[in-house]
Amino acid sequence: DTEVTQTPKHLVMGMTNKKSLKCEQHMGHRAMYWYKQKAKKPPELMFVYSYEKLSINESVPSRFSPECPNSSLLNLHLHALQPEDSALYLCASSQDGGQPQHFGDGTRLSIL
């Protein structure tokens, strides 16, 4: 078990659905990250929040919408996804932007 908790662990959704991924950490970390990982590929950075503000958006399509309600929580809102968006979505946190990142267990997302 990791100290970064992601829910749900698995999610199957249709292309017209709206769903959200959630991430929570209670380590007092001030930087939080969303990554996407396809099979046999390294994690690919999507978004970075630093002190609850969005600091990096790696040109992610608008069908992915991040939200950081407070310093412990990070959400990723999903809408009108495509089959190619099926992947493992990883949340990570670090003490600040320069420190090692710790990953949650991930959400395995399948788009029908």
Place this chain on the structure above:
Amino acid sequence: QKEVEQNSGPLSVPEGAIASLNCTYSDRGSQSFFWYRQYSGKSPELIMFIYSNGDKEDGRFTAQLNKASQYVSLLIRDSQPSDSATYLCAARLSGGYQKVTFGIGTKLQVIP
């Protein structure tokens, strides 16, 4: 040229041997380096980080950094079958305080 390069493997070593995993990076200004272990279907787990030239040891793991040669390595002593996983090398490139760039990962197989 990729920013962080690793041989994808597989690297096969017998149980009890030393496994040597290597990584090179292109950005001479890179400051911080990380090694993650990822079991199949699981999320990456931080096992080592190194910021200064030289060796850093933690149990059976030793990380080595040579900034002049732009080379990072991970040595695993007394390799066990449970060490069989993909090892991701990551670097914080210059100008990317919050962004970590991952290599493709090296698959390690420890043969009993």
